[in-house]
Amino acid sequence: MKELLIGWSEADITxxxxxxxxxxxxxxxxxATGIHSPLKCVAAAFDSxxxxxxxxxxxxxxxxxxxxxKIRALAASMEPEICPEKIFLNAIHTHTGPSATSTGxxxxxxxxxxxxxxxxxxxxxxxxxxxxxxxxxxxxxxKGGILRAFGNARIGHCRRAVYNNGKAEMxxxxxxxxxxxxEAGEDSGVEMLxxxxxxxxxxxxxxxxxxxxxxxxxxxxxxxxxxxxxRELLKEEFGPSFRTIYQIxxxxxxxxxxxxxxxxxxxxxWHEDGVEVLAGRLLEAVRKADFSTPEYSPxxxxxxxxxxxxxxRATYPEYVKAKEELARLVAVMPEAEAFREFCxxxxxxxxxxxxxxxxxxxxxxxLIKNQQALIRRYEEQDKDPFLxxxxxxxxxxxxxxxxxxxxxxxxxxxxxxxxxxxxxxxLVQLAxxxxxxxxxLPSPDGxxxxxxxxxxxxxxxxxxxxxxxxxxxxxxINRLFEDGKEEKA
Amino acid sequence: MNKLFIGWSEADITxxxxxxxxxxxxxxxxxAEKxxxxxxxxxxxxxxxxxxxxxxxxxxxGMPYAFYESVCKRVAELEKEIDTTKIFLHAIHTHxxxxxxxxxxxxxxxxxxxxxxxxxxxxxxxxYEDMLTPAEYSAFACEKVAQxxxxxxxxxxEGGIARAFGNARIGHCRRAVYSDNTAEMxxxxxxxxxxxxEAGEDSGVDMLxxxxxxxxxxxxxxxxxxxxxxxxxxxxxxxxxxxxxREKLxxxxxxxFRMIYEIxxxxxxxxxxxxxxxxxxxxxWHADGVEELSNRLxxxxxKAEIGKIDYEPAFESKQVTVSLPRRRVSYPDxxxxxxxxxxxxxxxxxxxxxxxxCDETHANEKKDGHGPYDDKKHHxxxxxxxxxxxxxxxxxxxxxxxxxxxxxxxxxxxxxxxxxxxxxxxxxxxxxxxxxxxxxxLVQLCxxxxxxxxxLPSPAGxxxxxxxxxxxxxxxxxxxxxxxCDxxxxxxNKMFGE
Numbered sequence: 001m002k003e004l005l006i007g008w009s010e011a012d013i014t015x016x017x018x019x020x021x022x023x024x025x026x027x028x029x030x031x032a033t034g035i036h037s038p039l040k041c042v043a044a045a046f047d048s049x050x051x052x053x054x055x056x057x058x059x060x061x062x063x064x065x066x067x068x069x070k071i072r073a074l075a076a077s078m079e080p081e082i083c084p085e086k087i088f089l090n091a092i093h094t095h096t097g098p099s100a101t102s103t104g105x106x107x108x109x110x111x112x113x114x115x116x117x118x119x120x121x122x123x124x125x126x127x128x129x130x131x132x133x134x135x136x137x138x139x140x141x142x143k144g145g146i147l148r149a150f151g152n153a154r155i156g157h158c159r160r161a162v163y164n165n166g167k168a169e170m171x172x173x174x175x176x177x178x179x180x181x182x183e184a185g186e187d188s189g190v191e192m193l194x195x196x197x198x199x200x201x202x203x204x205x206x207x208x209x210x211x212x213x214x215x216x217x218x219x220x221x222x223x224x225x226x227x228x229x230x231r232e233l234l235k236e237e238f239g240p241s242f243r244t245i246y247q248i249x250x251x252x253x254x255x256x257x258x259x260x261x262x263x264x265x266x267x268x269x270w271h272e273d274g275v276e277v278l279a280g281r282l283l284e285a286v287r288k289a290d291f292s293t294p295e296y297s298p299x300x301x302x303x304x305x306x307x308x309x310x311x312x313r314a315t316y317p318e319y320v321k322a323k324e325e326l327a328r329l330v331a332v333m334p335e336a337e338a339f340r341e342f343c344x345x346x347x348x349x350x351x352x353x354x355x356x357x358x359x360x361x362x363x364x365x366x367l368i369k370n371q372q373a374l375i376r377r378y379e380e381q382d383k384d385p386f387l388x389x390x391x392x393x394x395x396x397x398x399x400x401x402x403x404x405x406x407x408x409x410x411x412x413x414x415x416x417x418x419x420x421x422x423x424x425x426x427l428v429q430l431a432x433x434x435x436x437x438x439x440x441l442p443s444p445d446g447x448x449x450x451x452x453x454x455x456x457x458x459x460x461x462x463x464x465x466x467x468x469x470x471x472x473x474x475x476x477i478n479r480l481f482e483d484g485k486e487e488k489a
Numbered sequence: 490m491n492k493l494f495i496g497w498s499e500a501d502i503t504x505x506x507x508x509x510x511x512x513x514x515x516x517x518x519x520x521a522e523k524x525x526x527x528x529x530x531x532x533x534x535x536x537x538x539x540x541x542x543x544x545x546x547x548x549x550x551g552m553p554y555a556f557y558e559s560v561c562k563r564v565a566e567l568e569k570e571i572d573t574t575k576i577f578l579h580a581i582h583t584h585x586x587x588x589x590x591x592x593x594x595x596x597x598x599x600x601x602x603x604x605x606x607x608x609x610x611x612x613x614x615x616x617y618e619d620m621l622t623p624a625e626y627s628a629f630a631c632e633k634v635a636q637x638x639x640x641x642x643x644x645x646x647e648g649g650i651a652r653a654f655g656n657a658r659i660g661h662c663r664r665a666v667y668s669d670n671t672a673e674m675x676x677x678x679x680x681x682x683x684x685x686x687e688a689g690e691d692s693g694v695d696m697l698x699x700x701x702x703x704x705x706x707x708x709x710x711x712x713x714x715x716x717x718x719x720x721x722x723x724x725x726x727x728x729x730x731x732x733x734x735r736e737k738l739x740x741x742x743x744x745x746f747r748m749i750y751e752i753x754x755x756x757x758x759x760x761x762x763x764x765x766x767x768x769x770x771x772x773x774w775h776a777d778g779v780e781e782l783s784n785r786l787x788x789x790x791x792k793a794e795i796g797k798i799d800y801e802p803a804f805e806s807k808q809v810t811v812s813l814p815r816r817r818v819s820y821p822d823x824x825x826x827x828x829x830x831x832x833x834x835x836x837x838x839x840x841x842x843x844x845x846x847c848d849e850t851h852a853n854e855k856k857d858g859h860g861p862y863d864d865k866k867h868h869x870x871x872x873x874x875x876x877x878x879x880x881x882x883x884x885x886x887x888x889x890x891x892x893x894x895x896x897x898x899x900x901x902x903x904x905x906x907x908x909x910x911x912x913x914x915x916x917x918x919x920x921x922x923x924x925x926x927x928x929x930x931l932v933q934l935c936x937x938x939x940x941x942x943x944x945l946p947s948p949a950g951x952x953x954x955x956x957x958x959x960x961x962x963x964x965x966x967x968x969x970x971x972x973x974c975d976x977x978x979x980x981x982n983k984m985f986g987e
């Protein structure tokens with residue numbers, strides 16, 4: 001086996017601007033009033049001489065394929081030893097950073113304000129920093145090893161309540177007498193991969209958790225949320241040069257709120273105090289983790305591939321119904337007026353400062369957008385039937401890493417992990433982007449029950465593509481762990 | 490508000506006998522080789538003004554109504570002050586204890602089927618008279634439990650309660666679903682046609698601490714959505730991880746500290762994470778898993794943020810009789826089961842199939858890997874499944890409902906509500922979410938019912954079938970499950986001003 005070289009690097013990506021900063025991640029606009037915690041890009045490079053991969057996390061809600069490819073290309077131009085297709089970045093899904101996409105859903109329906117930093121301006125700022133961080137990680141490579149570990153922390157919970165009319169609602173009221181259960185489960189397992197220097201000192205880690213970092217999502221302060229706070233606590237624990245990449249395992253249906261206990265026993269996880277509690281739990285999970293044996297020459301294999309999945313289709317009857325419903329809705333209240341009302345109601349609830357969400361995903365405006373999206377999908381689905389994206393699959397010793405660009409429901413993550421031949425499988429959602437804004441990829445139940453996160457407006461791919469994604473990912477992982485045995489029928 | 494009085498007691502209920510001890514909880518009985526950990530009953534009594542309740546957790550697999558009734562009867566003889574309808578008894582679901590069903594034989598409930606040939610070869614020479622019978626053990630345990638309840642009652646002193654909440658990774662869904670729309674308990678999740686786990690899990694741990702007048706901790710009710718069945722396939726008497734947690738808490742808080750382990754609805758749960766197939770943790774089929782899980786719970790308790798002690802909490806205790814529709818079999822299903830049973834029996838008769846099932850199980854046990862060692866799709870299991878469908882169809886009109894005593898408590902901001910089932914997590918989530926209490930302690934496997942209650946599956950469990958989701962596994966289906974939720978929520982919320 002070849003010796004492993006590992007490098008880390010970290011950079012601040014908080015916008016440096018005199019302009020106002022719009023925070024991205026909700027249907028309504030929020031302008032930052034201050035900084036709760038700075039935004040970072042954290043990168044790691046692994047090189048066995050024969051194979052390499054470079055990965056980074058961005059404290060952003062998401063990003064698209066064009067940004068990803070720009071960063072890849074620039075990093076490779078800065079350091080010719082880097083193969084661009086061996087790079088993959090992921091977002092931590094904080095909703096309290098600027099937008100790095102000009103094709104996001106709510107960008108299309110919100111008016112631009114010249115006093116606000118535009119996504120294009122932020123992208124121009126971000127791309128060189130992210131590329132430099134990747135190149136720095138590459139330059140910082142030293143002989144080192146890896147150490148895998150497993151722990152647990154109570155972080156994510158299913159956020160979709162199901163009712164006896166066969167519908168689900170994100171953050172739905174679970175005290176209603178027609179509430180008939182949560183749509184899905186949760187996963188308290190925390191996958192960890194530490195890196196070590198030659199002397200065995202811990203230099204950094206991947207922290208892979210089935211929950212997006214979005215406690216602060218309805219606030220107006222720039223924040224790297226609990227993922228950023230955990231990163232800082234780990235520096236206090238292991239030294240200031242310790243680096244952490246926070247990866248979200250499939251968790252499209254998850255958030256940090258336990259709707260079953262409706263905030264009676266814990267913080268509501270809509271405010272800053274929740275950031276501290278969750279970061280404290282993750283620090284504890286790291287401290288109490290069960291560690292494997294260090295490996296200094298682990299097997300390193302890497303596959304980069306372009307995946308295409310069928311887009312979720314609207315049926316003709318759905319299309320006809322949506323057209324009728326849209327006409328009815330617009331006649332009751334036109335879109336622009338409905339949006340103003342939606343924002344007004346949201347800001348009124350914000351002012352009450354209780355637990356979120358402050359907006360209503362059943363508002364007249366949202367219903368208009370849902371119907372419009374369905375009509376659009378029907379009209380373009382034959383011309384543009386697929387979604388394409390870059391997937392990276394890595395084997396590093398006994399672990400596998402595999403990316404996807406979605407907010408992928410927990411369900412698929414469980415299928416992939418269970419069928420993977422790796423001893424630990426690090427799945428990374430919101431990675432690399434796709435050729436459309438990918439959005440959610442709901443489970444069959446999510447698709448059936450609808451509601452925010454389960455509708456056509458919320459994503460390009462449905463459960464048909466979800467199963468294909470699970471199969472493709474398992475196949476690519478297991479190919480890297482090939483031992484001659486066929487998968488069980 | 491009235492002052493609160495609290496009493497605790499604990500007694501050893503490990504059989505005191507020279508006879509061989511049969512361990513119950515599987516389709517086959519295991520004769521114990523040794524004692525891994527002692528079996529206990531822990532009892533607590535609470536009173537305020539003219540109202541009271543008593544509860545006890547038993548290190549046993551289940552709680553038959555006949556046993557509950559006999560304990561209540563004995564308590565009434567021993568202590569006139571106690572209203573026995575205010576008693577509720579539950580089991581921790583260890584599969585490593587003798588049976589408290591007095592009607593069962595030494596090796597099971599069917600005298601023909603449960604013969605010595607079902608044992609491991611080395612145990613078959615043991616004469617029946619050298620085996621402890623469930624009737625003998627029930628009589629022994631009944632007296633101990635009744636005495637423990639009375640002692641708890643007599644130990645009452647002024648005290649207070651404080652609630653706490655924590656978390657621990659303990660239970661996981663154990664039912665794997667496949668693309669043919671069937672589920673299997675402990676099914677192989679590496680199969681290509683595996684399409685997800687049937688349900689979720691709950692890492693939340695509800696805690697109720699008790700204190701003496703000086704504010705010293707005296708005991709704890711620990712409510713977790715996972716049965717205590719890590720040791721379920723071993724040949725050792727064991728109180729499993731619930732018992733180990735209890736012992737560790739006594740080391741932490743003093744030898745007179747008492748703990749009752751309650752199982753929150755967890756009929757679909759067990760301590761094994763099938764998604765990661767034992768690659769990152771113990772397999773939780775052996776004694777090392779007991780250590781790991783009890784350490785996690787100890788950590789949860791010691792780290793708990795305990796609320797303010799309430800010495801005069803609002804207090805209400807009642808027992809209501811709940812009636813639920815039994816799960817029904819349709820006429821086409823009945824006909825199908827009859828034909829299938831005839832086909833199965835023609836291939837291999839039931840007793841022969843049972844012995845083959847046991848032989849295969851014992852052969853798997855010897856490999857010493859992770860469980861389960863038996864096969865719930867074995868020819869014998871299939872016979873049992875079809876027979877149960879026939880029996881249900883034939884008596885469902887004569888006995889269309891199941892009834893059971895449900896105890897519901899309000900104490901301060903918490904609620905406690907019982908049920909006799911292995912109730913799927915799904916219903917627990919519904920009840921907790923709709924409850925007006927700040928914390929809701931649901932207690933499954935409690936008090937027993939007019940039939941052996943068994944599992945109460947979620948709609949998905951019922952649809953996907955497999956062990957835990959079939960008619961053979963329980964009296965009530967999802968229709969009754971929703972009614973149970975509504976009945977429980979109504980009773981709880983009445984106590985909180987609805």
